[in-house]
Structure formats: structure tokens, C-alpha cells
Amino acid sequence: MLSPEDNEILTRVGPGTIMGHLLRRYWTPALLVSELPLPGGDPVRVRLLGENLVAFRDLNGTVGLIQENCPHRGASLYFGRNEGASAAPTTPGAGICGLRCPYHGWQFDVDGNCIDMPSEPATSSFKDRVKAKAYPVHESGGLIWTYMGAPDTMTPFRDFGTESLPPEYVSAGKTFSPCNWVQAMEGNLDTSHISWLHQFNAIDDIPDDGSDKPGYLSVDMSWKIWRHDRAPRLEVHDTWYGYRYAGIRTTPNGHTHVRITGYCVPYMTTVASIPFRARLSMFVPIDDENCWRINAVAQPPRNPNGYGGGHELFDVTNYPYVKRTFGGIRGRRWTAENEYEMDRAAQRTETFTGIPDFNSQDLMATESMGPIYDRSQEHLGTSDRAVIRMRRILLGAARALAAEGTKPPALAGDGHDFTTFRSAEKILEPGEDWRILGTDDDPTVQEAVFATGQN
Template sequence: MLSKEDNETITRVGPGTTMGNLMRQYWVPALMSSELPQPDCDPVRVMLLGEQLIAFRDTDGRVGLIQDKCPHRGASLFFGRNGECGIRCVYHGWQFDIHGNCIDMPNEPEDSDFKHKVKAVTYPCVERGGLVWTYMGTRETPPPLPDIEVNQLPDGEYTINPTMLECNWLQAVEGEIDTSHSGFLHFGSITPEDTQEGTYLYYTVKDRAPRYSVVDTDYGVMYGAYRPAKPGWTYWRIAQFMFPFFTQSPEGILGNHVITNAWVPMDDTHTMSYIIIRKVSSESGWPGRHPIQGTAANYPTVQTPTLPNTTDWFGRFRSAVNASNDYGLDRDRQRSGLDYSGIPYLPAQDRAVQESMGPIYDRTQEHLAISDAMVIRVRRRLLAAARGLAEKQVVPPGVDSPAVYRNRSGSTLLPEGADWIEATKELRKAFVDHPEVLQQQP
């Protein structure tokens, strides 16, 4: 349970807030590269860390992220004319480049040098792995980008699933690092008899109360959730939290699973989720993100359908399965036991519970249990890092150490009593494949 003060501190991300200042120490994903498909294309409204920004791709193909309000009289630059290597306000024609320099002021006398005294707020952008990343901090020279493995994959070898969530960013993060919910929300209607004995799903539904080992790392927090497996073996689900809002989920085979989830705060009550995952062929033994066998094979796991993007601040990547239609809840499926929740899509199941907590959940009302060990530890790390920065100017974890993000997550079988951290050390290293692990049955 958090105090009211701690709940405010850890959830609020707007300009000038303690947690918002922490977020601004890092490079953050701002939008998909595909949202700006070609030079001089239409600008895009982007809400990011409580700021209203306009993204545009200039004539040379460079991406700019500029304040929404024109520095002249405050008209929105979303209506601007994008061309000639800058975005031009339609009110009086003032034009700004991706660095915020005013490069044309046509309603002023030709001999005026006033344009050199006006500068718009902009944030540097870098494109990597299908995403536009931006740095919103105060350093003149930004820190390096985090060396997340999915950032290094060639085009065509990864997919990105973006979805907007209508809730606070921490609710989304905590939903991802809460491993015990899988045995209920996602697989609660599945019995061991529905699965193939010896699979990871079999062990999950056979024992729905895993035990936990949670450790601090130089990039955040790692957990190992473990259950009994075949005689003499233990089934481990190992996952990561990486500052400030990245997670790596445990569904795939450790050593082969390459995934990073970014839970980017748009503002205090909206989150943009980017699930970036390496494509894996069916021959690899991991045909999808979730291990489904037996009668569970009819369980929909694909990305939920999205509504067409609109141009408003919260109009990007909205799910068609949402609160307005109860996330597709089907009580007959729920009663029949086909679905534990009655909600047919796994991503929608997560959003249903996270968004149903309200825009910002009041954590003073909760009652945490042993199964919340990872949630508790991540909160402590976030609060300590944010306050360390605010009170003592301590640089948060990972900001200047991109290599600490070279991690993997996933599931594995270990001999009973093995030191799970040491035993999985090599399997958790990014950029190294282990084809031998594919012999394990997911």
C-alpha cells in the first residue's frame, strides 16, 4: 500500500513533477516512424509526458518534435504547412525548423533580424527500430539511447504493436510485471487436462500460486517466479523491469525470446503501449506470444482490432475493444468456462482490468500480498530514483549506461535447487542466440 503522497509522486508525470523529471532523463518513444510516412507529410499531434507536441518530417526526411503553440501568438502548429525544411504557422507564416529555429518571418520587414531572437521548444529525435525516440531532458548533449535488443533488429525481423491505454502508466507497468494473474485472467478456464503434459502452460495451470525471487539490478528489477515441474525440475518465469517504463515479459523460451514493452506516459491518465517483438518462425517452437495447446488452441491471442486513427490528442492506436463495449465481454463464454473472464482477446483482458481501476488508481486502498513482491520492489526503486534525482541530483539507473539494457526474459526449466540467477546468466544476455533451448517444450 502506498501513502497518498507516494501515490501522487509515482503516478504524476507532467512537466515539473518529480516522476516527470525522472522520465525526462531518458530517451522515450514518441511515435511510430510509419506515422510520418514521407518527407513533408501531414504533421501529427503527440501528447507526451503531459506536453502537447507536433511531430513532422521535414523535406530532408528528418523528424522534428515541436511545441504545439506557435511562439508568436499561440496558434496551433498542427495546422501548419509542412515544407521547405520547416513547419510554417498558417496564422502569420512564421516558419520553424526541427531545431526550433525561426527560419522565416514573412510578415516582418526584410531588414528585421527579429527571427533570430525567437526560438520554439523542440526535442531532438532519433529513429530506431520503427520508432521515433526523443529526449526531453535538459542536457545539451543527450545521453545514449538504451541498447535494447529490439532496437538493433533489421527491418522485417520485428513487429511493433502500438495501443493506447486509458489509464495511468504505472497501472500498465504493474499489470505486465504481475505474473500470477496469467493463471487466472488469461488461463483460468484451462485445466491441466486441456494441455499437453510437460508444457509451460501445463505447469502454469497446475500450480496457480508461484513463489517469487525478486532482485534489484543496475537497470531496474528482475523477478523469477517458480513452480514445481517434472520430478527434479523447477519451472521458472523470468522477467524484467527496466527504467523508466520498459518491461520484458516471460512468455517465450529464455534464450530465444526477444521482446521489449514500452509503457510511455502520454499524460497522467493515458499511456501508449509499444510491444516490440522479434518475429519467430513456427519451426522455432514458439509460434506465438502465448503458449496455447490442446482445447485452448481456439483462444484468441492476436492483437485486438484498432479504430482508425484520428487527429485529436488521444486519437492514435485506440482499440476497438474498449470500455464502451465492455471489452467484448461475453457472459455466455464466461459461464460456459470457455473464457475465465469472458473477454476474448488477451490484450483486451489486460486493458479491461487496468483501465477498470480508474484513470489513476488510489493505491492507499489496496491490500498487497506475497504475489505482489515484484510490484512492491519496482515501486520502491522508482520512488527512490525519482527522489534521489530531485533531492540530490543523483543520475537515475541506466541513463548513462546503455549496455545495462542488453537483457532477455522468458521461461525455462532448471534443476531443482539451482541458483536461478547464475544458471540463467548466459540465457539472459541479449544478442546471443541459444538454439539448444528450442528443444524445450513451451
């Protein structure tokens, strides 16, 4: 469990908070590129780390992220006009342009500079002394990222592979969740729940396909193993970016199966997949009580020789849940208000929860804790080791930064290669070390990445 003080530090992210100060040292996904598709298009509200902002793509195609309230009298710039300055051309790519406040016509460019103040005398220089708060942005991997820390602390963008991602693989999506970002993220760092929350009875009817042996198994066999061994053992291995942990299970044939998930400070995970992958799952705070669950492809799919049958996690035989797409803003059909469309009859006879959507099972679990769960009430076990480690890393880094100015972990510019952030899954060979799987030393990674020159 955590003390009430630690729980407050861990969960509060607004300006002036200890954790908020830490989070602002990292480039953070603010919105999807698809939300601002065209130059001169409609602005978009963005609430991030407890701050109300507005994003827009100006007539030149450049993205701005500035404070929502106009510095003049506070009207929302979300209702503003995305246009050229009064003395400038209004065609794309031509001259000065920005977001004009609907109240008095003051206009601000993507850097927050007031570029037009038509309600003041033409001879006035007042506009040169007015500036809206603006944050730098970077487009990569279908996401618009921002840096909300002090300008003199800004580090290079952390490239997990999105900078060189071929256009055909660019995919990003997000789901709103009305709960604190940490409790949402803890679900991704909890391997034991897949043996319970996501279970369905028809797994028992999937035939043995012969992949329960050392090596790469099928997706069907992976699900059968989760169901067979429902009390995994956890091992956590610290890394420069955070850690990787293995959920270790015994297969029906008595072999050792591992699912390896990575955690990168402060809110990034990559969930186990056969044979390995680098898809990012991020839990970005909107404020203390709400977050975005954001997924993005970081690297082209790596599945040499069709390991896992060439299937993704949800391609399991007899899958009873609703198939969903993962790009764009994903709407919420299943919510607390309709009890996630839980079917009690199905819960008794077909699925463990009776909730017909896989992701909504996770949402139910984390949202039903309340907006911010009081972790002083917890009773943690051995299966919670990865969650405990994440909390200690975040609390330690936040306190060290606040007390001594200690540089946060996992920042770009220190010579680290973020494209090595990968997950993995396998049935181990005798004596095989799970810590090698999914790393640059893994022969399967070398086959897929280095031999083809894709990295």
C-alpha cells in the same frame, strides 16, 4: 500500500513534477516511424509527459518534434504546412524547410528555429530571436524516440539492440490505454494474474506432450502449468538496470518451473518467453491519466533448436481468443464503453473473464481501477513483490534526483550493455540457478547469440 503522498509522486509526470523530472532523463518513445513515413508528409500530434507537441518529417526527411502552439499567437502547428521556406526550393533534399503556421505564415525548422516570418518586414531580424521549444529525436527499431530533459543532461541513446536490428525484424506497435502508466505497467510485473485473468477451460483438454521435465518445455505445457499452480512464489533479483524476477511454480510432475521477467527503469519490461527473448514492452505516459502501451522487437528472434515447439505465447492449442497483429497503431474494439464485449455465458463455461481478447483482459483489469488508482487502499501480498520493488526503485530515484541531484539509474554511457536485458522461461534442472537463465552466462544464450555472431 502507498501513502497518498507517494502515490502522487509516483503517478504525476508533467513538467515540474518529481517523477516527470526523472522520466525526462531517459530517451522516450514518442511515436512510431510509420506515423511519419514520408518527407513533407502530414504532421502528427504527440502528447507526451503532459506536453502537447507536434511531430513532422521535413522535406529533407529529418524528423522534428516541437511544441504544438505557435510561439507567435498560439495557433496549433498541427494544422500547419510542411513545406520549404518562401525563398527556398520545395523539392525533397533541397534547402531550408519546416512547418509553417497557418495563422500568419511563421515557419519553424526541426530544431525549433524560426526560419521565415513573412508577416514582418523583409528587413526585420525578429525571426532570429524567436524559437519554438524543440526536442532532439532518434529513430531506432521502428520508433521515434526523444529526449525531453535539459540539453546538458542528455546521455547517449540506450540501445537494447534496435540500432543493429535487421530490417526484416523491425516491428513496433502501440495501444492507447486511458489509465495511469504505472498501473498499466504493474500488470506486466505481475506473474500471478496469468493463472487467473487469462485462463480458459480448454487448457485441461490439451494432452500431455512429455515436456513436463527439466529443460525447455512447450508453450502448451507452460499454459498447463499456470493453470495447475495458481499461487506462484516470487523471487526478485536486483540488477544494474532494475531487476529480474522469477515466478516459481510447481509442475504437475513435481518439477520447478520459472518464468523470468525483466524490469528496466523507468518503464520497460520484457516478459518471460521460452527459452529467452528481448522484446520490449513499454508503458509511456501521455499524461497523468493516459498512456501508450508500446511493443518493439529489440533483437532478432532467439529460439535455437525450436525450444517451446518454435511457438510464441499465443500459439497454444485450443486458444479461444481473437488473434491479433502487434504492429502499428492498434485500434480498440474492446473498451470500457462496451464492457470489453464481455460474455457472461462464456465466463461461466469457457474462459475466466468472458472477454474474447487476451490483451483486453489486461486492459480491463488496469483501466477498471480508474484513471489513477489510490494505492493507499491496497492490501498487498507475497505475489506483489515485483510490483513493490518497482515502486521503491522509481520513488527512490525520483526523490534522490530531486533532493540531491543523484544520477538516475540505468542511463547509457556508464559502460552497460542494454542488449543483455532479456527474459526467460524453463523447468529447472536440479540445483540450477534461475538467475543465470537469459543472461550472457546461459549456455542457450551463448548458443543462439554468440555462436552465430548475431549480437
